[in-house]
Amino acid sequence: MATKSKIQEISIPKSESVEAWGMNSSSISPVFRPKTQEEIINIIQWANVNKKSIALRGGGCSYGDASINSQGIVLDLTNFNRIIHFDSKKGIIEVESGARIKDLWENGIVNGFWPPVVSGTMMPTIGGALSMNIHGKNNFKVGTIGEHVLEFTFVTAKGEVLVCSPKKNSELFYSAISGFGMLGVFLTVKIQMKKIYSGKMKITPVVTKNFEEMFDYFEREYKSSDYLVGWIDAFASGKSLGRGQIHKAVNLESGEDPDFPANCALEKQHLPSRLFYLIPKKWMWILMRPFSFNLGMRLINFAKYIASILVNGKEYFQGHAEYAFLLDYVPNWKFIYKPGAMIQYQVFIPKENALDAMKEIFQLCQSRGIVNYLSVFKKHKPDPFLLTHSVDGFSLAMDFPVTKRNKENLWKLCYEMDEIVLKNKGKFYFAKDSTLRKQIMESYFPKENLKKFKLLKKKYDPNNILSTDLYRRVFLNETN
Ligand SMILES: Cc1cc2nc3c(=O)[nH]c(=O)nc-3n(C[C@H](O)[C@H](O)[C@H](O)COP(=O)(O)OP(=O)(O)OC[C@H]3O[C@@H](n4cnc5c(N)ncnc54)[C@H](O)[C@@H]3O)c2cc1C
Known part of the structure; x- marks a missing residue:
């Protein structure tokens, strides 16, 4: 020291x-x-x-x-953000840890590479992404971001600089990734990017009438998909509990796209900043705000479900950035939740228990009169990192508004949902968490992982x- x-x-x-x-x-x-x-x-x-x-x-x-x-x-590491080197033949990128996912994909796509794992926003840094070991809509297929890291340099909290890879200082490699910034600072990171052969992917939108159909589709289709994500209308109940829409995405093969590589240019990937060429998208949250209450959100979820019936099964092609980061193109959408703003409650449940657990969670929310405004469903697989949040199963991410009036009851509801998750051997995710308590964390983490941490x-x-x-x-x- x-x-x-x-x-x-x-x-x-x-x-x-x-x-x-x-x-x-x-x-x-x-x-x-x-x-x-x-x-x-x-x-x-x-x-x-x-x-x-x-x-x-x-x-x-x-x-x-x-x-x-x-x-x-x-x-704050966001000014430590240089791209150190990009090997455009092998697709290996080396960055300072404050570089963002945005930097990764923008540098990669023009050379025919896409980051192996991205979150629903392009704004996380690589250091933050490794620290939480983020997953994408392809988690079931390629695992978490940590599985694509070739090497990183790290300064431990003691001040010692080490090089880590799956073979070098491997214990630290597998614990700093997922270690939520508690062991030291990622300095530089080398990541293997994924080869692509088009600026677009083939998307299939599929409407699902309830949770059962959503689960069935994921289990039937995941082997033939590159990405799968489900949206769920949390207000629907009875036979329609868990109804929603899935977007399946498949990468194009080499030679399949005559517009490649022209459609990888950044101007073909970024979405216009105006809606219908008229309304600046940065105003959209103001237009959405009048709907930001239970009845308004029930209507929006219903309208989205009806719209998804109209396009059911109609395949189309979509740019990588648009598919991955759609919400980034609606700047400040979270402002609709002001003044108390919002929490996300995300649970990861093993596949054998997930259907029943998720139904119970939705029914509980409805019976307590606190229904989440946006729910996202994904499929996962386990990974080798010490504090992993992933499971061989499914996750449900739920956005709840926080208000002065509902805060106490919302936290109580989260504690009730915690019990359902524990009973079903599920897990939580620090990147999304606002309500977890020590006794719950100690119950779901394997004892040996906690001891080692x-x-x-x-x-x-x-x-x-x-x-x-x-x-x-x-x-x-x-x-x-
Ligand atoms: C709209 C939205 C969509 C999202 N979608 C997903 C998703 O699909 N999948 C998913 O997994 N996550 C998702 N997330 C969560 C997000 O990817 C994670 O929270 C990620 O960790 C954020 O990275 P960050 O750079 O913003 O880090 P911060 O949020 O600032 O920090 C996250 C953690 O990283 C640590 N940290 C930051 N930099 C370093 C460093 N250089 N070295 C060591 N530790 C460091 C911090 O101490 C903290 O513990 C989403 C978030 C949003 C807002």
Whole structure:
């Protein structure tokens, strides 16, 4: 560990507001924004000597308090964002950890490569994505992002710089990825991108009348799909419980697309910033806002379901970015949930229990009168990372508005849903979480993984400098 003499003096920046993506929690903290590896290492060493608590922050796209620190400093890595090298033959990209998924795909697609795993938004950094070990709509097929990382450099919370890969320092490789920023900082990352042969994919929209049909379709079609995602109308009940729409996507084969590579140009991928060439999309949240209450959202979900019947089975071609990041093209859509904003509650349930568990969850929400406004359904497979959230099964992500009036009851509902998830051997995901409690986390994580994580935390962060509101809430049982 560094001694005081080797560390450059640091002046603590002015405090500012740091917000969760769902805008339901925030802190006032000093925020460092280093641009170089040397600055990052120096801050880590300085924090050790001065016993300062630091939360690492990437794009701030975690829905809850994963990159917030009410009790200390925030280290924002978004200015540490260079593309170091892109091997356009092999599709291997090396970036600084503050580069975003947007940088990855924009650099890749013009050379015929797409990131192997992307989230529903292109704004996360690679450091944040590895730290949560994100999954995409292709999780059932290619696993999580960590499975495509060839190597990374890492400064542990003690200040030691290490190179990690599945073979080199492999214990740290498999625990820093998924380690939610608690063991150290990702510095540079090498990722294997995926070859594509078209700027578009073939999409099949399929309407499903209830949960049973949704599950059946996923199980029948996943082997012939590259991506699968389901939207569910959470307001439907009875025989229609879990009704919705699936979008299946398949990549085109080499030689199949006469417009390749022209349709990989960025101007063919990004969507126009105006709706019908007229209304700026940045105003759309204002137009949507009048519907942001239970009856309005019931209507919108119903209208979406009817629209999906009209296009059922009608195949079309869609650009990669549009399929992957549709919501990014409606800027600030989350503002419809203001002033209290929103939480996402996402559960991962083994396949043998998932259907019954999800039905029970929806019925519970309806009986409590708190129905989520947007539900997304995906299929998953297990992965080898220490704090993995994935299962051999399915996930359901549910967006709930938070208001002064419903907050207490919403949290109670989440606690009730936690019990259904535990009973069905399910899991939760730190990237999405706002409500998890220590006793629930200890019940669903395998004991041996938890024990190993605690040992690694002591080994790589002996002064406990890395901490977040999420860590204190879920691991230390503290409220901020
Ligand atoms: C609209 C939307 C859609 C989403 N869709 C998906 C999805 O489909 N699949 C999915 O898996 N997730 C999804 N997410 C969640 C998102 O991908 C994760 O929360 C991701 O971790 C965010 O990365 P970030 O850079 O914003 O990091 P932050 O949210 O800022 O931080 C996340 C974690 O990473 C740590 N961290 C940040 N940088 C570093 C670093 N350099 N080194 C070490 N630790 C670091 C932080 O301490 C924190 O624990 C979605 C989020 C949104 C808002």
